[in-house]
Amino acid sequence: MKKNNILQIEKLTHTFANKNDNVKVLENISFELEKGTVLSIIGKSGCGKSTLLRIIAGFLVPTSGRIIINEQEHKKPTKNVLYLQQDYNQLLPWLTVKDNITFPLKHSNLKNVDLDKKAEEMLDLVELTNQKDMYPYQLSGGQKQRVALARVIALNPDLILMDEPFAALDIATREALQKSTREIISKKKNTVLFVTHNINEALYMGDKMLVLSKGAYYIIDNPKVNTTKAILKTLL
Secondary structure: OOOOEEEEEEEEEEEEEOOOOEEEEEEEEEEEEEOOOEEEEEOOOOOOHHHHHHHHHOOOOOOEEEEEEOOEEOOOOOOOEEEEOOOOOOOOOOOOHHHHHHHHHHOOOOOOOOHHHHHHHHHHHOOOHHHOOOOHHHOOHHHHHHHHHHHHHHOOOOEEEEEOOOOOOOHHHHHHHHHHHHHHHHHHOOOEEEEEOOHHHHHHHOOEEEEEEOOEEEEEOOOOHHHHHHHHHHHO
């Protein structure tokens, strides 16, 4: 693994066993990711995008291959790899916005964290300071997803895995969150794997792109709008 790489995938393959057949969704995938990079993962439904994230998160054991994070093999869920789900109703409904952010910090291994100061920093980052005393049921879908993002970033993980986090939102909210999320993760220099099936979103969010298509995969290192769109139309 190169010095600045945070993630290395080595010959990853995964097959789901069904009653009558085995379905191979990922085959012999290998790639590396530098710290502070956003990797967009794009492909049609059923191509293995979410399966790949679940394996990297440690929720699913691959059929073969290895996940290396910070030069250590990664086999189970840990606090240095955090998963942001599609469903934005993932907050604790009995806690305020501020308490939803501080709750995981109280149960983390972070030392000497000023919870109030950290919460205020995160609230300012996601522009929800005025909503800090509100409860999840009082928030819009976009606001809920910003709280979920703040909660993840506050824990300062090595990797953030985002599985179509804006899919359930209307177009205007989705586009606004794309912009604010991209600004936030760029400012904090987070390393992110971002799953989507939307070409424009993949291009906007990603520094690099992983395309899953028809049992194969392709890495695009410097995605440019016009040329990449033309390539993707032939692959997807």
